[in-house]
Amino acid sequence: MPRSRSPKPRPGTWPPKDGGPDSSVTDSSPSLPGLLPSEVLRLGRSLLLDPERVQDRWIWQHPDWPGFTQDWEHLVEPLGNARQALGRLQMASRVLDPRSAMRVLAEVLAQEGVSSSAIEGEGINPASMAASVARHLGLPVDPTAPIDRNAEGIAAVLMDAMTNRDAPLTVDRLCRWHRALFPESRPGLAIGVLRPGSVHVGSNISEEESIVHFLAMPRERLEPELDRFITWFNDSKGAMDGLVRAGLTHLWFVTLHPFDDGNGRISRALTDLALAQEPIAAPLARMSRCILQGRPDYYAALEQAQAFKNGLNVTPWLRWFLEQTAQACAQSERVVQATLAKGIFWARHAEDPINERQRKALNRLLDAGPDGFQGGMTTRKYAALTRCSPVTASRDLAELVERTCLRSYGAGRSTAYELIWDALLLGQ
Structure with a gap:
């Protein structure tokens, strides 16, 4: 069965050096007698988790789930900053000629693919990723770049989220994304279908013990819960602030954890899709590079938001997400500025x-x-x-x-x- 890809992080550290929301441990155990909630849930390697025996630990166990709430007065400033950063990015990109705009988009998408995989400890050759994106955009491809099926799959997901933004989200679409992310079979990994059992995210602290950071809801609840999420996603477009919607999309999906692996990458692709559905589309606003640079904070924000004790008020998560959105826009703006500078340089030295x-x-x-x-x-x-x-x-x-x-x-x-x-x- 798939296990966390963590080598052996230091006791109490999360995430593992090369793991994250994608790194899961499948669990099909019927029971785990006597396990009580605690600040740190430690398991012997031979024990498995039963969600019904671990109560009041995760947000999906709340009786009012998924009734997320937020304190708007605490979101005014980060939301305003994110909106301003998005506006600056859009203004900067408008001065690009069509050819330069396509080059910038290709660079941003390639960075997104490499970064989203790197968050989960999956290494993608940047040249392969750039070539895959170029193929999808119809741009010249570096003939020396090695072909990587994983890069091709990531590029396909990124392009579908960007170009088919008006297509409804469905379970079938999510499963197609999952198959694209895992083009080759992996022992014990269910590819292109919802996870067959329950699953938890953990990191190993010794040969005999691991720490559980998140336990997904029981398998029997998954279909109706995923249907509820998809209905909300399709119906909420244009009905609420788009940046807040993107933040809720990210948290809600990764909390559902509907697949054996790849949930983090798909949640970030869904974030891209939500941002692309903004009234003023923002194809250059990509989150993964920024998240990768602050990966420990990303996992800490998720862990706090998914804890039962913090209730369904997800204001801290949304504040963090909006701050990252502003930084991501600023990073893409610098790519635009560098592209303009490159044009100026070669014109000057022609x-x-x-x-x-x-x-x-x-x-x-x-x-x-x-x-x-x-x-x-x-x-x-x-x-x-x-x-x-x-x-x-x-x-x-x-x-x-x-x-x-x-x-x-x-x-x-x-x-x-x-x-x-x-x-x-x-x-x-």
Whole structure:
């Protein structure tokens, strides 16, 4: 049966280094006598969970589930900030020409696919992900990028959530997404169907003991609960604030945990779908990269929201989600600005005699963005990137400084080179 992908995290830590809402342990045990609620639920490896024996621990056990409530006075500020960030992103993207807009979309979607998988400890080759997205968008594909069926599946889910935003959500659609995420069979994993048993998310603390962070509702409740969620999702479009709806979508689905694995990735795809259904669509507003950067906070926010003791008031979760939405919009805005800067740069240096080595290095710096190339370009890095000698690398870089393509800082062996991003981002 599928188990948590955690190696052995330190006692009491969650999430495991390479696990998350996707990392589940299937449980088909009929009972677990004598198990009582506690702040930390520890299980011997040989024991399995029975949801009926663990009462008043998780939000779905609340008698009023799923009657989520929120304190709007505490959401005004984060909601306003998220709306402003979304507006700035939309304004920035409007100045892009169609070709540049498509390149930005491809980059953002590729980052989304890689990041959503990385949250769950699933490594995806960025080049494979970029090539898969490019194929779906009809853009030129890097012929050297290795083909990855997992990347193809993730790209298919992202594209369906973006391009078929008006199609109703159904159980069949969710199962198609699940099959796309798992293109190859895995022992003990039910693919493309709802989980056959109950399931819990846990991390191992020793060979004999694990900590349970979340227990999903009993299997017999899953179909009616999932139908209720889908009905709400389809009926709530346009009937409530779209950003709050996206936050509730994410929490509700991952709490249902309808699949053996992949629930986190599908919940984030549903978040993308909810955002795409906004009256003013936001295809560049993607959450996974931002969540990945603050992954421990993500799991902590989920664990707090899913705890029975905190009731059905999910204001703290929504505040966290809206703050991440604002940050995600700002990250995508920087991608837009970097794309504009790249166009400005090459227009400015169109007549300069730049050789292919120099062009490759400059494009690497431009693609990395203002904060993406740590330590600047050095002679050693340049030589490795372009496969030339250190002498040639030093000469090429000196020429680029002379043509004001780059500026240098440091001295001697510590000399590094960088683009003049402050001027580029200001369009100067």
